[in-house]
Every structure is written in structure tokens, then in C-alpha cells.
Amino acid sequence: MSLVVVGSVALDSVETPFGAAEDALGGTASYFTTAASLFTRVQVVGVVGDDFPPEYMAYLQSRDADLSGVATLPGTSFRWKARFDYNLSAAQTLDTQLGVFAGFRPELPPSYRDAEFVFLGNIDPDLQLTVLEQLRRPRFVLLDTMDFWIGGKREQLGKVVRRVDGVRINEGEIRQYTGTFNLRAAARKVMEEGPRVVIVTRGEYGALLFSQDDLFVAPAYLLEEVRDPTGAGDTFAGGLMGFLAREGKVDRLTLRRAMLYGAVLSSFTVEDFSLGRLRAVTLADVAQRYDELVRTTHFDEAALMPAGKE
Amino acid sequence: MSLVVVGSVALDSVETPFGAAEDALGGTASYFTTAASLFTRVQVVGVVGDDFPPEYMAYLQSRDADLSGVATLPGTSFRWKARFDYNLSAAQTLDTQLGVFAGFRPELPPSYRDAEFVFLGNIDPDLQLTVLEQLRRPRFVLLDTMDFWIGGKREQLGKVVRRVDGVRINEGEIRQYTGTFNLRAAARKVMEEGPRVVIVTRGEYGALLFSQDDLFVAPAYLLEEVRDPTGAGDTFAGGLMGFLAREGKVDRLTLRRAMLYGAVLSSFTVEDFSLGRLRAVTLADVAQRYDELVRTTHFDEAALMPAGKE
Numbered sequence: 001m002s003l004v005v006v007g008s009v010a011l012d013s014v015e016t017p018f019g020a021a022e023d024a025l026g027g028t029a030s031y032f033t034t035a036a037s038l039f040t041r042v043q044v045v046g047v048v049g050d051d052f053p054p055e056y057m058a059y060l061q062s063r064d065a066d067l068s069g070v071a072t073l074p075g076t077s078f079r080w081k082a083r084f085d086y087n088l089s090a091a092q093t094l095d096t097q098l099g100v101f102a103g104f105r106p107e108l109p110p111s112y113r114d115a116e117f118v119f120l121g122n123i124d125p126d127l128q129l130t131v132l133e134q135l136r137r138p139r140f141v142l143l144d145t146m147d148f149w150i151g152g153k154r155e156q157l158g159k160v161v162r163r164v165d166g167v168r169i170n171e172g173e174i175r176q177y178t179g180t181f182n183l184r185a186a187a188r189k190v191m192e193e194g195p196r197v198v199i200v201t202r203g204e205y206g207a208l209l210f211s212q213d214d215l216f217v218a219p220a221y222l223l224e225e226v227r228d229p230t231g232a233g234d235t236f237a238g239g240l241m242g243f244l245a246r247e248g249k250v251d252r253l254t255l256r257r258a259m260l261y262g263a264v265l266s267s268f269t270v271e272d273f274s275l276g277r278l279r280a281v282t283l284a285d286v287a288q289r290y291d292e293l294v295r296t297t298h299f300d301e302a303a304l305m306p307a308g309k310e
Numbered sequence: 311m312s313l314v315v316v317g318s319v320a321l322d323s324v325e326t327p328f329g330a331a332e333d334a335l336g337g338t339a340s341y342f343t344t345a346a347s348l349f350t351r352v353q354v355v356g357v358v359g360d361d362f363p364p365e366y367m368a369y370l371q372s373r374d375a376d377l378s379g380v381a382t383l384p385g386t387s388f389r390w391k392a393r394f395d396y397n398l399s400a401a402q403t404l405d406t407q408l409g410v411f412a413g414f415r416p417e418l419p420p421s422y423r424d425a426e427f428v429f430l431g432n433i434d435p436d437l438q439l440t441v442l443e444q445l446r447r448p449r450f451v452l453l454d455t456m457d458f459w460i461g462g463k464r465e466q467l468g469k470v471v472r473r474v475d476g477v478r479i480n481e482g483e484i485r486q487y488t489g490t491f492n493l494r495a496a497a498r499k500v501m502e503e504g505p506r507v508v509i510v511t512r513g514e515y516g517a518l519l520f521s522q523d524d525l526f527v528a529p530a531y532l533l534e535e536v537r538d539p540t541g542a543g544d545t546f547a548g549g550l551m552g553f554l555a556r557e558g559k560v561d562r563l564t565l566r567r568a569m570l571y572g573a574v575l576s577s578f579t580v581e582d583f584s585l586g587r588l589r590a591v592t593l594a595d596v597a598q599r600y601d602e603l604v605r606t607t608h609f610d611e612a613a614l615m616p617a618g619k620e
Contacts, residue, residue, distance in 0.1 A: 205515040217529040
């Protein structure tokens with residue numbers, strides 16, 4: 001089914017103890033689209049400057065993405081520069097150049113407006129509201145946000161929260177948003193505002209799925225090597241939403257499986273800089289790690305069989 | 311089967327944002343015994359001073375523990391005073407009075423020496439070695455340690471590691487011990503020294519089980535309320551070793567189940583100060599949380615059935 005992502009398309013310069021990349025393809029929409037396109041066609045809403053490398057645009061085209069919602073405006077593309085230290089858990093932003101992204105006004109082409117699955121990437125809540133107003137009857141809208149908006153635009157963000165079906169938020173952010181330390185209690189508070197699904201991401205520790213009738217603990221895929229965590233969250237969202245859109249339903253079991261696809265896809269992203277690893281991933285690669293992930297959490301006899309579970 | 315624990319029996323004074331306790335029953339052996347005694351009889355090796363409250367000794371007796379290995383010496387009992395802040399992840403030790411524990415020389419009564427399952431609580435590696443020398447033919451010895459010994463007695467600790475079957479260690483400690491950041495690689499390094507099982511505990515994020523032929527991710531039971539994390543690790547070990555000893559085997563499936571029993575038992579400990587909650591727990595309580603834990607990680611149709619899984 002139709003899937004729309006609204007978010008940044010960026011040029012990232014990232015340095016970690018394991019290497020560096022400069023002006024590499026990044027941004028929410030790039031990671032999301034690469035992951036989700038393994039499952040379904042993605043319609044992208046974003047903006048780039050006229051300096052945006054044509055090969056990056058060609059790459060996104062090659063993922064069979066609908067880029068008619070990506071505007072190219074005179075000016076420079078969004079650039080983000082950051083450094084990670086050894087624990088890789090939080091980026092230290094060195095520089096942010098918004099460029100044309102500063103004037104981003106998400107405009108959905110008519111063919112996007114019937115979208116059933118929508119990911120509102122981490123942008124200004126005011127803009128997220130304008131996207132909601134352009135959608136006819138979405139079935140599942142997942143919201144992403146960050147501490148910056150929770151602190152600075154709490155009221156507008158609240159309006160978005162009340163109108164979406166799901167929220168993806170990290171541990172620190174949900175505590176900040178709800179003023180509640182306990183995650184179970186915090187998730188309930190968010191659900192009381194409207195969303196029926198709350199996904200709390202915990203970096204290398206995996207993610208939690210809360211809903212009215214479910215609690216699911218999704219582990220992270222345990223890697224031997226992590227080079228750059230940039231884009232892990234957006235990739236997780238792409239894997240999750242892509243799978244939901246392909247299945248065309250959002251029931252309890254499908255959501256649980258979607259969480260694992262999110263975890264699996266993001267495990268590829270962090271193995272290399274930018275989309276270095278993720279872009280080469282096949283569905284067979286995904287199925288293999290999915291199967292491994294199942295076997296590291298299940299413990300009944302059946303789950304210990306070597307393969308063929310999923 | 312026979313199960314021996316070697317470790318502290320202490321009087322803890324702990325303060326958290328959610329309350330405080332003074333001179334409450336604590337120490338490795340107390341938590342371990344309370345948890346493990348739900349599954350099997352525990353033989354305790356420890357020492358207390360002549361100031362040790364008789365009601366605490368009577369409590370341990372009431373767990374059907376064999377206390378013939380607990381010496382009472384003239385002097386004061388081990389006292390630990392600590393404070394936790396809101397995130398509850400690390401204790402700030404305010405005071406440690408070793409008392410008679412300073413002269414602790416673990417002496418196993420003859421009836422202990424055939425023990426098949428043994429937990430070497432977190433004490434001086436030199437003392438852990440003397441315990442190993444008193445055992446005839448243990449089947450599964452689990453070692454606990456901490457940063458203090460890794461930093462100060464690395465060589466002696468290495469001797470213990472090479473002679474045990476399993477190691478329980480937290481994320482920071484295994485990185486310190488191996489000089490390796492990646493947990494998978496670090497666990498492999500420890501296994502190369504001898505142990506066939508490495509359990510990496512991650513506090514509120516659960517625990518990982520590494521062995522030659524397995525990787526298992528055990529989530530923590532997600533609580534609504536946590537009041538005092540003291541004793542969680544020792545309780546985890548008690549649940550795990552108690553279950554292994556009851557089953558009398560250490561195969562892959564049994565280890566996985568034991569990890570979940572460890573997680574379940576420790577979830578009760580942190581709900582109250584000292585043994586306030588844990589001591590009242592029944593096997594039925596344990597079975598209920600075990601079942602819930604299964605349902606929060608499994609996601610196949612069968613696991614979503616409401617009950618009766620375990």
C-alpha cells in the first residue's frame with residue numbers, strides 16, 4: 001500500500017573513531033526510503049538545494065521511489081556535520097547548515113494525498129501539522145520528533161501527537177515529553193493523548209512497542225562491528241513502516257514483526273557510513289538476520305531449530 | 311542438586327528518591343539465597359559479626375538454607391551505605407565498613423564440598439581461588455566480579471576465570487576486563503580463557519547470554535515502579551543458578567530458561583528495599599511474570615495466546 005515519508009534529504013559529514021565520511025547522502029528520507037523500498041514503493045516529500053549531487057538523486061530514483069514531492073530550490077542543501085566518540089551513543093553536532101531546508105514547506109503532490117501509511121520525520125511540528133492537513137484518510141501515521149521540539153514547541157507538538165496513530169521516540173525524549181521517568185507509565189501518558197502505538201527506541205538496547213493491548217520488547221541485532229550510528233532511527237522507521245505498508249495491516253502480530261524488521265534494517269545501516277552498507281542489502285540478507293534475531297530471543301524448542309522460522 | 315553460594319551477608323543502608331532503609335538485610339548471599347531457594351536448597355558460605363540481628367539469621371533459616379558455612383565472629387558485620395539518584399543505574403557508595411568480612415576466609419563444611427552448582431559471589435579473587443580448591447568436582451561454577459578486582463587484581467582474577475564454567479559480568483566490566491568495546495568480541499575473548507558461558511548484564515536493559523553455540527537476549531521485566539536496585543544482580547544469579555541446580559543440567563535450552571528466571575526474580579527485588587518484596591514471592595508469582603516475559607519477546611501466533619506457555 002502507499003507509503004509517504006516527509007523528512008530531510010541531507011549531506012552528512014560524520015566522523016567516528018572508525019572512519020569518516022564527507023558530504024555523504026543522509027537525512028531522514030534517504031535512510032527511510034532505502035529501508036522501506038525493500039518492501040514497498042515510497043513517496044518522498046523533501047527539499048534539496050541546486051547543489052545536490054545528481055548521483056544522489058539518481059540513487060534514490062534507483063530505489064523506485066516517487067520523488068515528485070522532492071523540490072529542488074535555489075540555494076544549498078541541508079548539511080549536517082557531527083562527531084561520535086567511542087560509545088557511539090550520541091552525536092556531537094559540530095555544524096548545521098539548513099540551507100533551503102530552512103524554508104521547507106512540505107507540499108504533497110495530489111498523487112500522495114491518498115497515502116495510507118505516512119511517516120512524519122523529525123521536523124518542525126508546525127510543518128508536520130500542515131502535512132496532516134493534506135492527507136485524506138491515512139490509516140497509520142507514525143510521528144518522529146526530538147528533544148529540540150519537545151523543549152521548544154511543546155504545544156504545537158502536542159497537537160500533532162493527538163492526531164497521529166503512532167509515535168517513535170527515544171527513552172530520554174519520552175521522559176522529557178511526559179515528565180515521567182518510568183517508561184511504562186510514560187508510554188501510557190502518550191497513549192492517553194491519542195496515539196494507539198508508542199515505540200520507544202533505546203539505541204543498542206533495542207526498542208519497546210507499547211499499545212493498548214500489547215507490550216513487545218524488540219532486541220537490537222548484536223553486531224560485531226559498528227562504524228557509524230547515523231540514520232539508525234530513520235532506518236528503523238523505514239523497515240517498520242515499509243513492512244506495515246506491504247502487509248496492509250497494523251494488527252498486533254504485524255506490528256511485532258515490523259519492529260523486528262526495523263531492528264534488522266538498522267543493524268545494516270550502522271555497519272558503515274551513510275548508506276554504504278544498507279544500499280546493498282537484499283531481502284535475503286534481511287531474512288537471514290530476522291531469523292537470527294528470532295532465535296536470540298525465542299527459547300522454546302521450535303525456536304532453537306536452525307532455520308526456516310520466518 | 312546441591313547449590314553453594316559464597317558471598318557477603320551484610321547490613322545495608324540505602325537511600326533512593328523513593329525511600330530509604332537502614333541496616334536492612336543485604337549482601338550477595340542473602341539475595342542469592344532468597345531467590346534460589348524457590349527452586350532448591352542453598353548451602354551458604356559467609357561470615358557475620360556478633361552484632362548480626364538474630365531475626366535476619368532466622369529469616370535465612372526460614373528459606374531452608376544450610377547455614378553451617380556461615381561463621382559468626384567477634385566484631386561487627388559488613389555494613390554498606392549507598393545512595394542512588396533518579397536514574398537508579400549506579401550506586402554512590404557513601405560508606406563501607408568491612409568489619410569481620412575483612413578477615414573472611416571461606417571455609418566449606420565437608421557437606422558442601424561435593425556441590426555441583428556453585429556461585430562465587432563478588433569477593434577477592436584470591437578467596438575465590440581457595441573456594442575452587444575446596445570443591446571436589448563441581449559441574450557448573452559461575453563467577454561474579456566487579457571493576458574493583460578487574461583493576462586491582464587482574465592477574466589473580468584471570469586465574470579464577472580460567473577455572474570456572476561461567477562468568478557474570480556487566481557491560482562496563484567486560485569491556486574493562488578484555489580491553490574490547492564490542493560485547494560480542496569481548497565475550498569471545500573471555501570464552502577463549504576457559505569459561506563456556508558468559509553472561510553480560512545490562513541493568514534495566516536485560517542480559518545477554520553467550521556460549522560456544524548460542525547467543526540469547528533476555529529482556530528485563532518492565533516494571534511500573536522501581537524503588538531500589540540493590541541486590542538485583544545477586545538475585546539474578548540466584549534465580550539462574552537455582553533453576554539450573556533444580557534442573558540438574560546446563561544445556562542450551564535450560565540456560566535460556568534460567569536467564570529468564572534470573573530476570574524475573576530480580577524484577578521483584580527492585581520493587582522494594584532489601585528483601586521487602588522478594589521474600590514474599592511465590593513460585594506462582596514467578597510463573598506469572600515468566601509467562602509475561604515470554605509474551606513480550608515472542609511474536610509467533612502461539613506466543614500470543616494468553617497463557618499456559620510455561
